[in-house]
Amino acid sequence: MKRNYGPLYAVPQSAWLLVFFAAPLVIIVGYSFLEKGLYGGVKPHLSLAAYRELANPALLGVAFRTLWVSVAATVVTLIVALPCGYSIARSHNQSLRLFLIIVPFWTNFLVRIYAWISILGNEGFLNDILRTLGVTSESVQFLYNQWAVILVLVYMYLPYAILPLFTSIDKFDFSLLEAARDLGASRFASYRLVLLPNIRSGIVTAVLFTFIPIFGAYAIPLLIGGKDSYMLGNLIADQVTKTRNWPLAASISMAVTLLSGLAAVVFLFRSRKGEAVAEVAESGMDSPGPVGRGGSASGTGGPAGATGATGLTLEVPA
Amino acid sequence: MNGSDVAVSALRKSFGSFEALKDVSLEIRKGEFFSLLGPSGCGKTTLLRLIAGFEDPDSGAIAIDRRDVLGLPPDKRRCNTVFQSYALFPHLTVFENVAFSLRLRKVPNRLLKDLVMKHLSLVQLEGHAHKKPSLLSGGQKQRVAIARALINEPSVLLLDEPLSALDAKLRQHMLLELDAIHDKVGITFIYVTHDQAEALSISDRIAVMDGGRVLQVGKPTEIYENPKSDFVARFIGDTNIFQGLVVERCGDIALVEAEGFGPLLVEANGDGPVGARVRVAVRPEKLRISREAPQGGLQGAHAAAGSEINVMRGSVEEPIYSGFQTKYYVRGENGMSLVVFRQHANWSEGRPDIAWKDDVYLSWSARDAVIVETTAGHDEGGGSAP
């Protein structure tokens, strides 16, 4: 009889999930059902107060804004990433181009945000150019609004969309496009009717890898945005650091986790059952970055693990 | 449905510095089953892709029904392609694959359903309409590809080695089906293959290609019996090639002094004046192999034409048994090696009557030796028979 080592191989993954997913989640769930302490922290009394506060209309407003910004940024990311992935898959120097996509990751997340500030700022690069060209005499306020936030979000998460799209387009059999043309399809129709359905799994992965972390974004709206781009991630952080209502921070985190988890599941199942689920796992393995992040960010609301901005809700129990 | 004629003239196509097609001209007739036959890499697919419109030629012209189609995109040409790899849409069912072009043309649902089912029954796949292509066998995929192309009512169907992925038995079967479909729809088929048996058995006419050129166009019998070049003779089946100088003519028979062989009687209608260098081909099945001297063994017509018989004595170097026939390589006393086929009509006492190392006579009529190339001039160097 052969011995089955399957369970043994699963140990590292289980350990990882236990330490970085299950344990923090349990702590957050626990905190969300407790009473808030006077100067942060919690009192050991069970209470549903944190969940009652969720019905606050101001909070719902932030939730809807977060949803809108996330959807807009995801859609734009996808629209930009599709032609990028396509051209990389069809080019002769794929490795070089993929490498160039990865290069920005060598620079710290926050540094790249500050780079955008120095580009878009009132005394920034863009304004300098505009003034030199004589287009404007006054500085244009590019920063501190939703559009700037969406722009930087798109920039930041573009690689996470390009990589899975590239992977699935690379596997696509391009003679299918010729077959479609042969059967009377215009160029556009051949992309729409044949290319897109066949790279669906890549699209699903790209959407999940961008939408979920963007939904929990914190640092970008904090540094690039203004009043109109205060998102759930910021709200949670403020509950922890300013208002010191840790149970509320925990209950909002729970809501974010459940909602984005639910959205992901619905999306996965709507887009052709098992196939897509299997392929998400697969292309996750192919692409270097987002696996763990896509997963861990889903609940915790921090964009990239590399910086202090992550794991907002993880800080709650600290 | 009715076929179109296709005219290709002086077509050239290069990829970088590599010339894939060098001056190709062909006239393909309405409703014809026309094969492009040639070794791998000779430009068959390239020619097909030019006709379909996936690629533009560097120079030359392509006309379908005498209308220039250069510059028209593939979706505007009345030809459809069955791809070498089938290129079925994996995300669509068999039904939707076949319906693809009808959906693009917004054919009403009812008519669409009728047409699709009609074409599925043409290729005998009614029962598989709701399967995904990945669940089909190679032969079934190929039939879906044919149905999908035919439903668009092309006037020319381009088939790129559609049977190459199938096993020998299925290939034979599909070949018959293709032939039946061709008879039924009556459109022009341009069929690419590198399998000479396939081309010979199914085509009305064949163009033999090599190195980006068309070497010979003709009916299967012409191509087989009267190859116009060394290459065609060798490519279409096994053959024995002799080369030498014509030393004498007597009516339509020429006497050739063949290198490594000696005097050889050859049929030469018009070809090969005295003094010309010629190459001569003799098919292996036209050689008669026997253990007795041929005079006694020859009968009827052969005996009467006694003076036209070539004879070679030799010994069997290698017999290759293949069921219905045996192929013998016979080394002559003069050193020349010839290949012979012999059908097993009379198998005696469980052992072949001619075996390894037996001394044998080969004999063949001058009528079965054809001149494949005539050059007025010089030698191209030694080796002759394969």
Ligand SMILES: Nc1ncnc2c1ncn2[C@@H]1O[C@H](COP(=O)(O)OP(=O)(O)OP(=O)(O)O)[C@@H](O)[C@H]1O
């Ligand atoms: N897109 C291309 N780029 C560069 N070279 C090409 C291209 N397409 C074809 N070729 C070259 O042109 C030559 C002819 O190719 P083609 O595909 O027409 O051959 P074929 O006769 O169909 O061969 P096969 O029987 O193997 O399919 C080959 O040497 C091939 O390498």
Ligand SMILES: [Mg+2]
């Ligand atoms: Mg080919």
